[in-house]
Amino acid sequence: MDNRNFQYMFLGFLVAWLIVIVYVVFLAMREGKLKRELDRVRKMVEKR
């Protein structure tokens, strides 16, 4: 069987997983940023 079939199969799986992982990392970074901003704004309101 052509070796390219295996290479492209692994490439397909790799790309699918990479897209999911990149999105999960993006979500995690956004969550951190939102939590920090929320803490900051809560403290700002409390000070007033």
Added chain:
Amino acid sequence: MRTKILIGLALISAGLLAWNLYRVFDVLPDEANQGAVYRIIYFHVPSAISCFTGFFVAMIAGILYLMTGKLKYDVLAAASVEVGLVFASIVLATGSIWARIIWGVWWAWDARLTTMLICWLTYAGYLMLRRAVDEPTQRARLSAVLSIFGFAEVVIVYKANEWWRTLHPGPVLSIRNGGGMAPGMEAAIYWNLLALVCLGAMLVMVRMRQEEFSREIDSLRREAHSY
């Protein structure tokens, strides 16, 4: 409670994906004509079904928002579209890689592929629209309308194989009167679909929680500036 559900969904999804990966690589044989590369179907088809499900949920949430005016439906719609778009990206990418071997090209302006690309662009436009409108009620209303009309594109993608002559293969699942797959192979698609739906549901819940944080931040900012 929500955290427990998230952890549960993550564990189910991870377990199913790991088990199915073992079956796909170690148990199931190569396909007679395509060899090993046909295994891309185990992500390509479940991702397509997951993405259409996400866009369907967004359409229903959009209708519910327009009927009730409750922003929680807008939050659900936005989260569903974003996760649906991730799965749509997987569909396009894996389909392109598979096409390179089977058709000899990375892309063809075939009806199914072209309509799927237009679908992706429509929902990417939905996310861009949301960033462009600051006022929450107006943003929710415009987004709801787009999510309802955008779903027409999903129907067109789904039916493209039947309405036009296409390079893309016709239905292979027996529930769509396909019947081109051996039973063991078809079962693996359904297990992966369940895993991806659990993963999608988990990501939607996380995204919804982030939207709620955003709304709380906006509300606190308004309160701070009102003094």
